[in-house]
Amino acid sequence: MIETIDLTKAYRRVRAVDGISFVARPGRVTGFLGLNGSGKTTTLRMLLGLTRPTSGTALINGQPFGELKNPLREVGAVLEQGISHPGQSGRAHLITQAILAGASRARVNLLLETVGLADADTQRTGEYSLGMRQRLAVATALLGEPRVLILDEPANGLDPEGIVWLRELLRAHADAGGTVLISSHLLAELAQLIDDVVIIANGQVRRAATLAELAGEGTVRLRVRGRDPVRLWRVFEEAGAEVAAEDDTLQVYGLSPEDAGEVAFAAGVPLYELAADAPSLEQTFLELAAS
Numbered sequence: 001m002i003e004t005i006d007l008t009k010a011y012r013r014v015r016a017v018d019g020i021s022f023v024a025r026p027g028r029v030t031g032f033l034g035l036n037g038s039g040k041t042t043t044l045r046m047l048l049g050l051t052r053p054t055s056g057t058a059l060i061n062g063q064p065f066g067e068l069k070n071p072l073r074e075v076g077a078v079l080e081q082g083i084s085h086p087g088q089s090g091r092a093h094l095i096t097q098a099i100l101a102g103a104s105r106a107r108v109n110l111l112l113e114t115v116g117l118a119d120a121d122t123q124r125t126g127e128y129s130l131g132m133r134q135r136l137a138v139a140t141a142l143l144g145e146p147r148v149l150i151l152d153e154p155a156n157g158l159d160p161e162g163i164v165w166l167r168e169l170l171r172a173h174a175d176a177g178g179t180v181l182i183s184s185h186l187l188a189e190l191a192q193l194i195d196d197v198v199i200i201a202n203g204q205v206r207r208a209a210t211l212a213e214l215a216g217e218g219t220v221r222l223r224v225r226g227r228d229p230v231r232l233w234r235v236f237e238e239a240g241a242e243v244a245a246e247d248d249t250l251q252v253y254g255l256s257p258e259d260a261g262e263v264a265f266a267a268g269v270p271l272y273e274l275a276a277d278a279p280s281l282e283q284t285f286l287e288l289a290a291s
């Protein structure tokens, strides 16, 4: 379980994180989403005891990171910056980290298999691709068999096969009762991976929901074509809609198809086409993340 309560980090000029409260539950994969600079990394760093909050609380399994008795056995993390020495092989890196985490050589072997690096274990990490480095970082995070996983932009650099691998790994972790918090600036990148979403903007939570709930939200877009686009544009705006044009088709936001039809009828403009597009998840995310 991960919980933040009114968590805040102020730098001299910026409130990087501004009163964030959310929960990531066991058995669920939670996507932590926001545009660049919205405060994701700062929040994750506070959860991991790497940045001190200005105020508020960040808890892992009910305790601040600094008070965890055996942190490497409770929480594993993949942060954005590289973690390994470029001259060290993947295996050597994992063995060093295993000593810190109190993990066995057998676990190192198992994890090299799990993350698909068994055939590249003696290669220097400096020669690894970005995707291989992400796999090594995930293996490192899993060394202490932690129940909580925190991953900052782990999908960066992964090819489609890597995304499938990550999805299966995170799903198995959550199904076994683990808690997973995974950040990204693209919802599309995580849509296949996550159960819940927490969307932040300017250091504040804009929406916390299940992915299924979010899929039912967002502004429906109407595509309208009629005899007199200029007049249609005006009457739709007068009815409170936002309107944009693409060739002779109007894109209308904020009206139902029924209302748009009635407005056009009242204005005496025959319609040739009226279609409603459900918003994509990405569009709904952007509406919230840019607000």
Ligand SMILES: Nc1ncnc2c1ncn2[C@@H]1O[C@H](COP(=O)(O)OP(=O)(O)OP(=O)(O)O)[C@@H](O)[C@H]1O
Binding pocket: 011, 012, 014, 015, 016, 017, 034, 035, 036, 037, 038, 039, 040, 041, 042, 043, 185
């Ligand atoms: N050490 C720092 N000193 C001053 N400002 C900082 C510091 N760290 C972060 N910030 C600012 O805080 C805000 C949030 O940054 P943060 O890195 O948490 O965002 P992010 O959502 O992780 O973005 P990205 O996806 O680009 O990593 C930004 O405006 C950033 O410039």
